[in-house]
Amino acid sequence: MSTTTSTDQVLRAHAEQAYADELAALAAVDDRPRPPQWKLSPWAVSTYLLGGTLKDGTAISAKYLGNRRLIEIAIASLATDRALLLLGVPGTAKSWVSEHLAAAISGNSTLVVQGTAGTPEEAIRYGWNYARLLAEGPSEAALVPGPVMRAMADGGLVRVEELTRIPADVQDSLITILSEKTLPIPELDTEVQARRGFNLIATANNRDKGVNDLSSALRRRFTTVVLPLPDSLDQEIEIVQTRVASLGASLELPADLAELSEIRRVVTVMRELRSGQTADGRTTIKSPSSTLSTAEAISVMTSGLSLATHFGEGRVGAEEVAAGLVGAVVKDPIQDTVIWQEYLETVVRNRPEWADLYRACRDLETAN
Incomplete structure (x- = not known):
């Protein structure tokens, strides 16, 4: 069965598909410095999110209507080695902003871990093809990389939705990844080291405070940007x-x-x-x-x-x-x-x- 569907047939295209023309237009005129592995410069990413008119007359639609400085802080954080935490009440466009940031920076917004009370550590780290594991034992062929591992290997962005919904012990599996930029695989006596360009965007609902609060060690690894409700x-x-x-x-x-x-x-x-x-x-x-x-x-x-x-x-x-x-x-x-x-x-x-x-x-x- 084919898994490729034309974007005019899907109910909701990914951001990099729906706004492919705008991203291409920005890339064509973007002559500013780009961090390693970024598809666009920080200036172009902010223009993509906030909208504007390019020097060739191309109109870029606004994806986020709000405080410009908040978006600039978020982008600047992702250009460093600090992860980004988008915090706010439900409906403040946290997931929307994270998707468009990933689309503009990495060209791929689909590396996502969806946080729930039942999210296992394997969703953050990696899993196994158990048929091969039982037949062959631990091997690279039996390893099933998760979104975080794939982003580390490719030097891209990964998104973790509803981080505070994830159990605290599973959350803390991110600490080594974010501090050491390394994901150990003890079963194979090896590790995955993040390529330049890797980073992580997490979202959290501040109404969930007290559900699974982030440890101080994990919180220190994030730049927190609070997305407010519309001003007016x-x-x-x-x-x-x-x-x-x-x-x-x-x-x-x-x-x-x-x-x-x-x-x-x-x-x-x-x-x-x-x-x-x-x-x-x-x-x-x-x-x-x-x-x-x-x-x-x-x-x-x-x-x-x-x-x-x-x-x-x-x-x-x-x-x-x-x-x-x-x-x-x-x-x-x-x-x-x-x-x-x-x-x-x-x-x-x-x-x-x-x-x-x-x-x-x-x-x-x-x-x-």
């Missing part, structure tokens, strides 16, 4: 609009998003509920159990696009976003339902321009 309403609207338009195109959802009014309302609801007060600061409200990040707003709007395309009149309105809003806010059916109903009655109902959204949300309650 307008910035968050721009992020949501950009991502929803991209997702809508890839999913072939042609519903109209020309009007930003629904995006503005959805983002306003999310920001008010997570901050615990209305935008004007006059009313204090309760926050639900869910994070209500920018990613949730993108999900609500994408769901609205699908409803408008397949069951509506092709335009996203209050009825299309209401169901997604309720689903995003109400994660705890008891506590969050009360908080959402209070918000509807004390905030949404008292905004005349939101009368249609209030009715749509109440109609959902009646239908249920």
Whole structure:
């Protein structure tokens, strides 16, 4: 069975595939110094992430809308021998940024260790082909290199997602790798030494503090960059609009998003509920159990696009976003339902321009 699929057939192309034209355009004009094994210079990597117009007129789209200095610090760290830890609440684009950094620097964003409570040490180090191991004993042929070992051997970047979800004893298997740049293989009495260009990007959710905290020895091996929630309403609207338009195109959802009014309302609801007060600061409200990040707003709007395309009149309105809003806010059916109903009655109902959204949300309650 073939494992190669055209990028126009996959649901979501890897960053280096989806933005291949931009990466090629940057490489063509990039005349600045590049660290060993890097596909682009640090300047070009930051331009790829933050967007800009090249001297030949090529427009580079912004992959991250936020503080430029944070991205520059992240890139500068990766140009040294220090690993990078991207920290933040859910929905602050940690995985998105790590993927695009790997795509721009190494040309390959697919070397990934997905952290979970059940991640074994073999996922960080290496495994074995047990049929060959039993038949032949320990040998290079029986060794199955993991993403970290492959990145070390190739001089590339490897990504570790949700590092603090990984058990502490497994996390600490990274210490020797990051400090000595060496992965011992005692079964073969040998080791893999990292080639120049190797580095590691980890992400962690700071809401998971206390789950599997990093040891001080491991934390010292990272430069930590905290990715914040968007600073302003307008910035968050721009992020949501950009991502929803991209997702809508890839999913072939042609519903109209020309009007930003629904995006503005959805983002306003999310920001008010997570901050615990209305935008004007006059009313204090309760926050639900869910994070209500920018990613949730993108999900609500994408769901609205699908409803408008397949069951509506092709335009996203209050009825299309209401169901997604309720689903995003109400994660705890008891506590969050009360908080959402209070918000509807004390905030949404008292905004005349939101009368249609209030009715749509109440109609959902009646239908249920």
